[in-house]
Amino acid sequence: xxxxxxxxxxxxxxxxxxxxxxxxxxxxxxxxxxxxxxxxxxxxxxxxxxxxxxxxxxxxxxxxxxxxxxxxxxxxxxxxxxxxxxxxxxxxxxxxxxxxxxxxxxxxxxxxxxxxxxxxxxxxxxxxxxxxxxxxxxxxxxxxxxxxxxxxxxxxxxxxxxxxxxxxxxxxxxxxxxxxxxxxxxxxxxxxxxxxxxxxxxxxxxxxxxxxxxxxxxxxxxxxxxxxxxxxxxxxxxxxxxxxxxxxxxxxxxxxxxxxxxxxxxxxxxxxxxxxxxxxxxxxxxxxxxxxxx
Amino acid sequence: xxxxxxxxxxxxxxxxxxxxxxxxxxxxxxxxxxxxxxxxxxxxxxxxxxxxxxxxxxxxxxxxxxxxxxxxxxxxxxxxxxxxxxxxxxxxxxxxxxxxxxxxxxxxxxxxxxxxxxxxxxxxxxxxxxxxxxxxxxxxxxxxxxxxxxxxxxxxxxxxxxxxxxxxxxxxxxxxxxxxxxxxxxxxxxxxxxxxxxxxxxxxxxxxxxxxxxxxxxxxxxxxxxxxxxxxxxxxxxxxxxxxxxxxxxxxxxxxxxxxxxxxxxxxxxxxxxxxxxxxxxxxxxxxxxxxxx
DNA sequence: CCTACCCGCTGCACATACGCAGCATCTCGA
DNA sequence: TCGAGATGCTGCGTATGTGCAGCGGGTAGG
Numbered sequence: 288x289x290x291x292x293x294x295x296x297x298x299x300x301x302x303x304x305x306x307x308x309x310x311x312x313x314x315x316x317x318x319x320x321x322x323x324x325x326x327x328x329x330x331x332x333x334x335x336x337x338x339x340x341x342x343x344x345x346x347x348x349x350x351x352x353x354x355x356x357x358x359x360x361x362x363x364x365x366x367x368x369x370x371x372x373x374x375x376x377x378x379x380x381x382x383x384x385x386x387x388x389x390x391x392x393x394x395x396x397x398x399x400x401x402x403x404x405x406x407x408x409x410x411x412x413x414x415x416x417x418x419x420x421x422x423x424x425x426x427x428x429x430x431x432x433x434x435x436x437x438x439x440x441x442x443x444x445x446x447x448x449x450x451x452x453x454x455x456x457x458x459x460x461x462x463x464x465x466x467x468x469x470x471x472x473x474x475x476x477x478x479x480x481x482x483x484x485x486x487x488x489x490x491x492x493x494x495x496x497x498x499x500x501x502x503x504x505x506x507x508x509x510x511x512x513x514x515x516x517x518x519x520x521x522x523x524x525x526x527x528x529x530x531x532x533x534x535x536x537x538x539x540x541x542x543x544x545x546x547x548x549x550x551x552x553x554x555x556x557x558x559x560x561x562x563x564x565x566x567x568x569x570x571x572x573x574x575x576x577x578x579x580x581x
Numbered sequence: 582x583x584x585x586x587x588x589x590x591x592x593x594x595x596x597x598x599x600x601x602x603x604x605x606x607x608x609x610x611x612x613x614x615x616x617x618x619x620x621x622x623x624x625x626x627x628x629x630x631x632x633x634x635x636x637x638x639x640x641x642x643x644x645x646x647x648x649x650x651x652x653x654x655x656x657x658x659x660x661x662x663x664x665x666x667x668x669x670x671x672x673x674x675x676x677x678x679x680x681x682x683x684x685x686x687x688x689x690x691x692x693x694x695x696x697x698x699x700x701x702x703x704x705x706x707x708x709x710x711x712x713x714x715x716x717x718x719x720x721x722x723x724x725x726x727x728x729x730x731x732x733x734x735x736x737x738x739x740x741x742x743x744x745x746x747x748x749x750x751x752x753x754x755x756x757x758x759x760x761x762x763x764x765x766x767x768x769x770x771x772x773x774x775x776x777x778x779x780x781x782x783x784x785x786x787x788x789x790x791x792x793x794x795x796x797x798x799x800x801x802x803x804x805x806x807x808x809x810x811x812x813x814x815x816x817x818x819x820x821x822x823x824x825x826x827x828x829x830x831x832x833x834x835x836x837x838x839x840x841x842x843x844x845x846x847x848x849x850x851x852x853x854x855x856x857x858x859x860x861x862x863x864x865x866x867x868x869x870x871x872x873x874x875x
Numbered sequence: 876c877c878t879a880c881c882c883g884c885t886g887c888a889c890a891t892a893c894g895c896a897g898c899a900t901c902t903c904g905a
Numbered sequence: 906t907c908g909a910g911a912t913g914c915t916g917c918g919t920a921t922g923t924g925c926a927g928c929g930g931g932t933a934g935g
Contacts, residue, residue: 291663293587293655308883318924323884333666336852341717342882342931348719348853349675350666357662361587361655368651369585372627372644381643556633559642602913612894617914636901636912877935884929893920901912 291332298325299337300358303351307344379567380408387431389415390510391450391551394529395431398575402568409564422556428565429572430554434487437552443560445569447551447576451528452490454541459520461538467523473498479516479524482506490525490547529580585626592619593631594652597645601638673861674702681725683709684804685744685845688823689725692869696862703858716850722859723866724848728781731846737854739863741845741870745822746784748835753814755832761817767792773810773818776800784819784841823874 301311302322312319326345330337337354338345347355383402387395392415399411414427422430422442437444456466460477467476480503481491494503505521507513517524523540525547531537553572559565595605596616606613620639624631631648632639641649677696681689686709693705706721714720716736731738750760754771761770774797775785788797799815801807811818817834819841825831847866853859 290660293591293659296659297587307881309881319883320885320925321923324922333663335666335856337666339717339719339850339852340883341715344882346719353665354662357658361658364651364655365585365587365590368648369627371647372629372631559630562629601911603911613913614895614915615893618892634913638912879932879934881932882930885927886925888923888925890923891920892922893918895916895918897915899912899914901910903908903910905906905908 291329295325295329296354296358297362298322299329299351299354300362302326302338302345303347303355304359306346379406379564381564382410382412383429383564383568384412384414384427385429385431385568386414386427388433390527391431391433394579398572401575402571405571406567422554422559428555428559429568432552432554433549434552435550437554439554441557443555443557445553445573447553447573448579449548449550451543452525452547452549453528453531453539453543454490454523455517455526455531455537456523456540457518457520458536458538460517460522463520466538467540470497474502476502477504477522478502479505479507479513479522481510481513482508488549490544493547494525532580585623589619589623590648590652591656592616593623593645593648594656596620596632596639597641597649598653600640604638672702673700673858675858676704676706677723677858677862678706678708678721679723679725679862680708680714680721682727684821685725685727688873692866695869696865699865700861716848716853719850722849722853723862726846726848727843728846729844731848733848735851737849737851739847739867741847741867742873743842743844745837746819746841746843747822747825747833747837748784748817749811749820749825749831750817750834751812751814752830752832754811754816757814760832761834764791768796770796771798771816772796773799773801773807773816775804775807776802782843784838787841788819826874 298311298315298317298321301314302308305311305314308319308322308326312322315322326338333350335350336348337351338347385395385399392413395413399413403409403411412427422439431447432444433450464476467473478494478498480494481488486492503522505513505516505524507516513524514526514530516522517526518534518536526537528543531539553569555565555569592605592609592611592615595608596602599605599608602613602616602620606616609616620632627644629644630642631645632641679689679693686707689707693707697703697705708714708721714724716724716733725741726738727744758770761767772788772792774788775782780786797816799807799810799818801810807818808820808824810816811820812828812830820831822837825833847863849859849863
């Protein structure tokens with residue numbers, strides 16, 4: 288069962304509305320002949336006459352009047368849709384999906400809530416999952432990634448201030464085990480380290496190379512668990528500077544090193560990068576990043 | 582503000598629904614390349630990306646999902662419209678407009694009511710007006726015309742049994758003036774005739790040529806008024822045989838003559854003639870005409 | 876009654892859009 | 906790790922649809 292072409296329905300709609308082929312042709316911006324051919328083709332596929340042809344123009348039959356009412360609403364629907372889509376880039380509103388690693392959620396959440404206050408029409412979705420969300424699939428508008436420079440094509444990467452990391456111990460740990468004088472004293476202490484052998488984090492690699500395996504007394508996979516372990520005095524471990532500096536219970540064992548810095552990237556898909564919504568968020572995020580503790 | 586082509590919206594709709602260009606192309610019965618070109622053109626006119634392109638296919642963006650929901654209902658609306666129009670010729674229902682001269686209304690009304698009983702979905706409009714309704718303008722589905730063979734192109738004419746006419750007088754008239762013995766006696770009687778000089782009715786022409794003008798004592802324009810005048814005894818006049826034979830008060834002065842017969846025609850527009858509704862009425866009408874009094 | 880305008884129709888030439896085919900890329904499974 | 910399948914993309918030749926112009930017919934106004 289052959290379905291009629293939508294363009295032909297639109298042509299027939301204008302003819303039914305205006306009553307003349309000439310008027311419809313002018314409105315549609317096509318030639319009179321095109322209008323006639325569309326009507327003929329449509330009537331052929333439908334197997335019914337839609338119009339009575341006479342010298343004064345085209346008068347819709349019952350079927351034509353039926354088409355008129357249906358296509359009338361379609362016309363309005365499409366017009367609304369069109370202006371909605373065209374205007375969507377202008378107004379900052381609708382859904383805004385951000386994805387990041389869980390570790391910097393406390394850094395991002397204030398930024399997101401402030402952005403939401405700035406643009407009340409925006410609905411924020413903040414996804415922090417183990418897996419990397421694919422920007423290609425439209426899963427997120429903006430991704431905050433840590434590590435090496437993202438190289439995916441079609442992705443736009445912009446730098447953020449890196450996450451500085453240092454070695455800390457809780458005051459409870461120091462009270463029990465003291466504070467290492469220098470690196471040679473590390474063997475006499477207890478350390479908290481990630482369990483994975485293949486971690487990409489440079490400071491953990493440094494830890495494996497510097498501290499004897501026997502000194503690493505607490506291992507875990509979940510970053511949040513490792514941080515908690517350090518706080519609880521399970522051992523000496525790493526923490527982001529911005530987190531530790533806010534916690535008076537943590538004492539710096541070793542200061543942050545540039546090679547430990549985790550580069551932070553804002554990544555967006557090239558198609559979404561141009562939209563005003565994303566642009567507004569990016570400027571807001573970069574502005575907020577200037578005030579981040581370093 | 583350029584409006585997007587409806588066909589391109591349909592293409593984009595199928596892509597959004599199926600997620601792949603290939604699938605949409607197969608459903609639409611066009612080539613993959615056409616689908617891509619439609620999407621590109623539509624996104625260009627809308628100024629916004631509708632889909633995220635990736636190796637697995639096309640994933641709709643917010644705008645694409647918006648289009649999806651709108652076009653979904655459009656698709657359903659058009660499908661319903663299409664089947665409704667296609668099927669409308671199959672079911673005998675809706676409006677049926679008949680037009681005729683007022684004089685034979687009493688002959689047609691029983692036919693119309695019987696037809697309405699046969700097809701309860703039909704709504705009959707019976708138009709009897711002085712002016713001739715134009716089938717071209719879709720003013721009526723079927724016209725009952727009297728007189729010469731209709732010659733308009735695009736009109737289909739079918740014969741009906743002609744209306745036979747004879748000369749009558751009321752019993753009241755005969756009681757007062759007697760009954761003419763033959764045509765030479767007409768000068769001593771009173772006659773009822775139409776007022777118009779240019780009447781096309783052959784029996785009135787015959788009357789003018791046969792009866793002296795002084796014998797025509799009652800003139801009128803309205804056929805119904807003339808009939809009433811004959812009944813009231815104003816004079817001798819014409820009446821359709823089927824009407825007079827039902828009235829015992831009328832006495833036949835002269836029997837009907839073939840040259841007085843008024844040919845009756847069923848006329849339909851060629852476009853509407855093929856529809857089942859009109860066909861059903863035509864067969865019903867012709868069947869009923871067989872039982873008409875002649 | 877006649878003339879001028881409007882509308883719809885159709886043959887022809889051209890441009891646009893289409894189908895085709897080959898290519899590049901990615902995903903999934905062995 | 907490699908291969909098979911699927912998907913999207915692009916250049917080229919063709920066909921379909923479009924624009925153009927002239928014609929015929931009907932209506933309206935003088």
